[in-house]
Amino acid sequence: MSFKQDLKQLLKPYYIFNILLSLSYVFLKRMPGLCNYIFASDTCEFEGRETEILFFLIIVIAMRTRKTGSVSMINYLSSSFIYTKIANLILWFSADFLMGIIYGIIFILGALIFPEPTYSGPSNVIYFRDLQGLEEELSRNKKTTWLVAFYTVWNPACVTFAPVFAKLSTEFHLENLRFGKIDIGRYPEAAKKYHVNDGSLSKQLPTLILFEDGKEVLRRPTTDTKGKLISFLFSDDNIKKAFGLNGVYENCRNELKRSNKLHHKSD
Incomplete structure (x- = not known):
């Protein structure tokens, strides 16, 4: 996504609302007049505990966005919103219990009113409605190779991955090379x-599995050999x-050509 497209995306209500929530404490704490009134303080400076929380937040965001494979401004924001809002919630509760409750209510209502925009560009992805649908499709024609994404709609890494997977589906789609997704x-x-x-702290979201002859061959x-999960950047x-x-695409295309030739000869 280009920088121009990122800026256009930022004008959507979801991003405006979450940026305001993420900056609310820092902005009001540093704003003369508002700071003195809201925090009943003579100075508009951060206290030691507030500084520690903000530094910890920066470290967490840097580590988590790296693990989720965020590669653009929009992806970084989407991956960091949950952490910035939780940090703000802690800061507001530390400053004033009532303000913490108000912030928490706004936090929850905002998630319901302004859901994160989903990818709506070109795509050749098939969405499976249940496990049975996936199993039936895998066994229907075992000459078809499938690349299937296991995801959840609430996971930031899965949201970030959606346009990447859609782009791949348009680039490599063939009659016998198909792309699917299932919401676990x-x-x-x-x-x-x-x-x-599929837990909230899972490091397996998303998971991408390649099926050949109806069986899993790669994910x-x-x-590793000790059973420890190896992190993967979904770029x-x-x-x-x-x-x-590229090799899978060539093999599938050649197989498709051979199949078409045999079909024409039999006619």
Whole structure:
């Protein structure tokens, strides 16, 4: 996404609302007049505990956005909003219990009124409605290769990954090379079947699995020999390299050509 597109995206209510919530404490604490009234203080300076919380917040955001593969301004913001709002909630409760309650109510109402915008660009992705639909599609034609994303709608990393996966689906789609997604938040049986942790602290979201002949052949993220999860950056280039998409595409295209030739000969 270009910088111009990022700026256009920032004008959407979700981003405006969350930026205001994320900056609320710092802005009001440093604003003369408002600071003196709201915090009943003669000075508009941060106290030691407030400074510690803000520094800790910066460190957490830097670490988490790196793990989620955020590569643009919008992705960084989407990944950091939850942490900045929680930090603000702690700061408001520390300053005044009533203000903390008010902030918490606004926090919850904002999440309901202004949901995060979903990707709406070009895509060749099929959304499976349940585990049975996925299983049926995998077994319907075992000559079709599937790349399937296991995701949840509430996870920032999954939201960030959506346009990347959509772009790949338009670039590599073939009749026998297809792209699918299944929401394991709605269909936890799929998470259980394919051993994907769908918990709020899960490091397996999203999980991308390549199926050939109806069977899993490769997934990311994966585990090492000790069973420890190996982190994976879900960027366009990393996915192409890890799954060998260029080679998979060529193999599927050649197989498709052979199949069409045999079909024409039989006619």
